[in-house]
Amino acid sequence: xxxxxxxxxxxxxxxxxxxxxxxxxxxxxxxxxxxxxxxxxxxxxxxxxxxxxxxxxxxxxxxxxxxxxxxxxxxxxxxxxxxxxxxxxxxxxxxxxxxxxxxxxxxxxxxxxxxxxxxxxxxxxxxxxx
Numbered sequence: 001x002x003x004x005x006x007x008x009x010x011x012x013x014x015x016x017x018x019x020x021x022x023x024x025x026x027x028x029x030x031x032x033x034x035x036x037x038x039x040x041x042x043x044x045x046x047x048x049x050x051x052x053x054x055x056x057x058x059x060x061x062x063x064x065x066x067x068x069x070x071x072x073x074x075x076x077x078x079x080x081x082x083x084x085x086x087x088x089x090x091x092x093x094x095x096x097x098x099x100x101x102x103x104x105x106x107x108x109x110x111x112x113x114x115x116x117x118x119x120x121x122x123x124x125x126x127x128x129x130x
Contacts (some may be wrong), residue, residue, distance in 0.1 A: 003082050009033045013088065014061075055102060056084055058091060066091050070100035109118040 005028055009015050016035040020028055030036045054076075058067040067087055074080035083100065090097035 002028065003076070004029060004034065005032055007085075010085070010088070056087065058088060067097065070102040072100055 004017065005025065009032065013064045014035070016037060017026075017029055018037050018039055020039050026036050026038055054071075056067065056069060056071040057065065059065050071082055071084045071087060072080040073083075076082055076116050081082070083098075089098075
């Protein structure tokens with residue numbers, strides 16, 4: 001969120017920031033000009049349970065997905081630069097971009113069981129019913 005607040009929204013791009021829960025920065029993002037939507041963890045459905053977060057999704061104005069994945073070589077917490085605008089510019093120009101892995105948290109029990117079947121990392125951080 002700090003990165004987004006520092007760069008602000010892109011002109012001629014419809015950016016929507018989805019957050020799980022209600023972090024205090026969501027108001028700042030909205031005030032900065034971003035379209036924001038808070039998702040209640042209790043309302044998450046199967047479609048989002050296949051993802052980890054954070055996650056970058058770029059679609060055409062018609063809704064066709066042109067990029068879905070991560071946006072840095074390593075975890076941004078480890079200092080890897082955020083490449084969201086680089087990915088966007090590549091898609092707007094040559095149409096080719098590098099694919100980046102998703103670094104983040106599994107947001108559902110189902111996904112946690114897939115990525116951590118022996119519960120070595122995840123030990124109940126999400127509700128079992130998700």
